[in-house]
Amino acid sequence: xxxxxxxxxxxxxxxxxxxxxxxxxxxxxxxxxxxxxxxxxxxxxxxxxxxxxxxxxxxxxxxxxxxxxxxxxxxx
Amino acid sequence: xxxxxxxxxxxxxxxxxxxxxxxxxxxxxxxxxxxxxxxxxxxxxxxxxxxxxxxxxxxxxxxxxxxxxxxxxxxxxxxxxxxxxxxxxxxxxxxxxxxxxxxxxxxxxxxxxxxxxxxxxxxxxxxxxxxxxxxxxxxxxxxxxxxxxxxxxxxxxxxxxxxxxxxxxxxxxxxxxxxxxxxxxxxxxxxxxxxxxxxxxxxxxxxxxxxxxxxxxxxxxxxxxxxxxxxxxxxxxxxxxxxxxxxxxxxxxxxxxxxxxxxxxxxxxxxxxxxxxxxxxxxxxxxxxxxxxxxxxxxxxxxxxxxxxxxxxxxxxxxxxxxxxxxxxxxxxxxxxxxxxxxxxxxxxxxxxxxxxxxxxxxxxxxxxxxxxxxxxxxxxxxxxxxxxxxxxxxxxxxxxxxxxxxxxxxxxxxxxxxxxxxxxxxxxxxxxxxxxxxxxxxxxxxxxxxxxxxxxxxxxxxxxxxxxxxxxxxxxxxxxxxxxxxxxxxxxxxxxxxxxxxxxxx
Numbered sequence: 001x002x003x004x005x006x007x008x009x010x011x012x013x014x015x016x017x018x019x020x021x022x023x024x025x026x027x028x029x030x031x032x033x034x035x036x037x038x039x040x041x042x043x044x045x046x047x048x049x050x051x052x053x054x055x056x057x058x059x060x061x062x063x064x065x066x067x068x069x070x071x072x073x074x075x076x
Numbered sequence: 077x078x079x080x081x082x083x084x085x086x087x088x089x090x091x092x093x094x095x096x097x098x099x100x101x102x103x104x105x106x107x108x109x110x111x112x113x114x115x116x117x118x119x120x121x122x123x124x125x126x127x128x129x130x131x132x133x134x135x136x137x138x139x140x141x142x143x144x145x146x147x148x149x150x151x152x153x154x155x156x157x158x159x160x161x162x163x164x165x166x167x168x169x170x171x172x173x174x175x176x177x178x179x180x181x182x183x184x185x186x187x188x189x190x191x192x193x194x195x196x197x198x199x200x201x202x203x204x205x206x207x208x209x210x211x212x213x214x215x216x217x218x219x220x221x222x223x224x225x226x227x228x229x230x231x232x233x234x235x236x237x238x239x240x241x242x243x244x245x246x247x248x249x250x251x252x253x254x255x256x257x258x259x260x261x262x263x264x265x266x267x268x269x270x271x272x273x274x275x276x277x278x279x280x281x282x283x284x285x286x287x288x289x290x291x292x293x294x295x296x297x298x299x300x301x302x303x304x305x306x307x308x309x310x311x312x313x314x315x316x317x318x319x320x321x322x323x324x325x326x327x328x329x330x331x332x333x334x335x336x337x338x339x340x341x342x343x344x345x346x347x348x349x350x351x352x353x354x355x356x357x358x359x360x361x362x363x364x365x366x367x368x369x370x371x372x373x374x375x376x377x378x379x380x381x382x383x384x385x386x387x388x389x390x391x392x393x394x395x396x397x398x399x400x401x402x403x404x405x406x407x408x409x410x411x412x413x414x415x416x417x418x419x420x421x422x423x424x425x426x427x428x429x430x431x432x433x434x435x436x437x438x439x440x441x442x443x444x445x446x447x448x449x450x451x452x453x454x455x456x457x458x459x460x461x462x463x464x465x466x467x468x469x470x471x472x473x474x475x476x477x478x479x480x481x482x483x484x485x486x487x488x489x490x491x492x493x494x495x496x497x498x499x500x501x502x503x504x505x506x507x508x509x510x511x512x513x514x515x516x517x518x519x520x521x522x523x524x525x526x527x528x529x530x531x532x533x534x535x536x537x538x539x540x541x542x543x544x545x546x547x548x549x550x551x552x553x554x555x556x557x558x559x560x561x562x563x564x565x566x567x568x569x570x571x572x573x574x575x576x577x578x579x580x581x582x583x
Contacts, residue, residue: 024514075521
């Protein structure tokens, strides 16, 4: 039996394609926002003001790396 | 005609004279000296720029001057666009020298048509009368149709030219119909006269349906020229089939001219609001729809492209979507100044980053390799490291990554949307920008992560092409890192007074 992810009919389904490509748009903003929110939470907990900036940068880098990994996977 | 008329028409006259001069000189040049036509064309561009500078010096601190019985207005807005057209043309000429030799199509008409096309663009940017604007549009469009089909032995080029001609003629017809309705409704072909009549008639139930039909048909013509969805079908085919140097020229200069015409007709002049500004409450919802459709359609279509020229064509359409958001920002009766400023900055930075990208793609054309396939970029870093790194800069800039030039265009447009409380549109714009990053990084992935085909040696890049890539690369980095003077230049063009209390926000 063909695994669901490799099923050619499923791959060709426009809605699946739409969903797959839509997640690209959210990768970078999601990483950025998540990094910032985690940093802000740590800031409040530890009573400092710089972790949110570090979180923001780390989140952006993480989002970018994930995006590059997706591109490498797609273009193989 | 008075002497000021001659002065205001000086840049256009010089371009026309040089275009005719190239055609004459071309007869006398032996085949191996045809490259000299590019030098004549570059001198023509420089002379025309000197003419623009002379007008700029003459108007001094004033907003601008009208001439030719009120049909032409050379204000700071027009001067800004004149410089933009000339810069784009100069770089496109540099890109063309080796390319035309490789294609064995090194004819003088190529450069003559380019200059005539810029003369048309200048009429579009400085037109204050719909007749002059239309004549400028046709001069530009007809020259471009021929340029697209310039590779006579290439079937793709012929097909692209025919498609562009047919669809272009069709859209010009609709546009002319809209303009004739406007004339019928207002009894004037002057943008100020149209505005004064529309102020009364656009809200009179007797005339309103005609006003809306006139607006919709005019807007269709305008949106076709800037290749916004659903009027974009010509762009990918024309971009793919045209000589790559002309694709670059079309994507920046022709597009900027379309924008100058659109802004002129919808807003008039920043110093005398007129044109169709009184119908803003009608055209804004149409533009919201067109803008969202353009961003969605173009970004999704670009994701799956394997031809670089086609990919950049869809990317160029997507950028139109972002720029249209700048027109939407504002209230029902007034546009947001940051939105219009964003469009002008966007067009400036887009000229350099997109031409730079096309310059790199043009340099890939050698021997029997077309160079416009995504696979042709494979391993470019090992074959031409400087070009590959600069291509990465252009791609990141096109995606709007700070601190590169492309960021500032998007920044002002999204800022204007947030200022006018269009949060959903701003959010959509940001999400689609990330989409853009995906397909731009696909190009970077091919250049840096993939191996070149066997037997591929170092890429031969001509001196003129190196100059073109260097100028666009330096401009992309310089505008990105030190944007202040360019923002001030746009403020000057639009007559916006710098606000010192928000200097930190770099307005």
